Amino acid sequence: MENKIAVIYKSKYGATKRYAGWIALKLDADLYEVSDIGKKDLKAYDTIIYGGPLYIGKIKGIKFITNNYEYIKEKNVCVFMVGMREFNDEYINFTLENNIPKEITDNIKIFYFRGKMNYQELSLKDKILMTGLRVSISNKKQSDISDDEKMILEVINKPIDYIDKKSIDILLNNVCSNNEEL
Known part of the structure; x- marks a missing residue:
């Protein structure tokens, strides 16, 4: 069948x-x-x-x-x-x-x-959300930043493709x- x-x-x-x-x-x-x-x-x-x-x-x-x-x-x-x-x-x-x-x-x-994520390809709304996240994460102590948060900081500067x-x-x-x- x-x-x-x-x-x-x-x-x-x-x-x-x-x-x-x-x-x-x-x-x-x-x-x-x-x-x-x-x-x-x-x-x-x-x-x-x-x-x-x-x-x-x-x-x-x-x-x-x-x-x-x-x-x-x-x-x-x-x-x-x-x-x-x-x-x-x-x-x-x-x-x-x-x-x-x-x-x-x-x-x-x-x-x-x-x-995958490429900051340059994001919609304006998503770029604004990412920028807000980046600012929030950047205000943390380096030791308190998770791997996922490090990835968010990284993707702003270069595309990530998993x-x-x-x-x-x-x-x-x-x-x-x-x-x-x-």
Whole structure:
């Protein structure tokens, strides 16, 4: 039996779109920007993979999954987040608690991939936020500055790119092993 797969994404600066494209290509899946797919389209798929960037503690576009969960809860559902921080269970769990109801997170698979940031490419609003963060961080004692805060200070002067195509392998392996059950 063929497993039809939809990879759906929301991207802000392109990292999530890159990951979604790689995943769709490897799985021979249909690829959609979240605004291009509706609830009725989901019926055609056995596996739904959603990807969104982390932005100020929120997974952009995740409401697509939460709002349509009743229509996809019997399907194989994966969500991947793209952020700048190093993987940290505590941070990921906190993010999930603030974005997806527990009854949904208990029934979907979650993945985290690292993204990229180029201060020069940011919107004016995001540059203002970054400048405010930089000022706040700069007022701290050097010994009190976390690794994530050091990265924020660093990205102002040079782009940072943590995107790694190999990081999708865990998601691919998980989807492929589930396909054998279908």
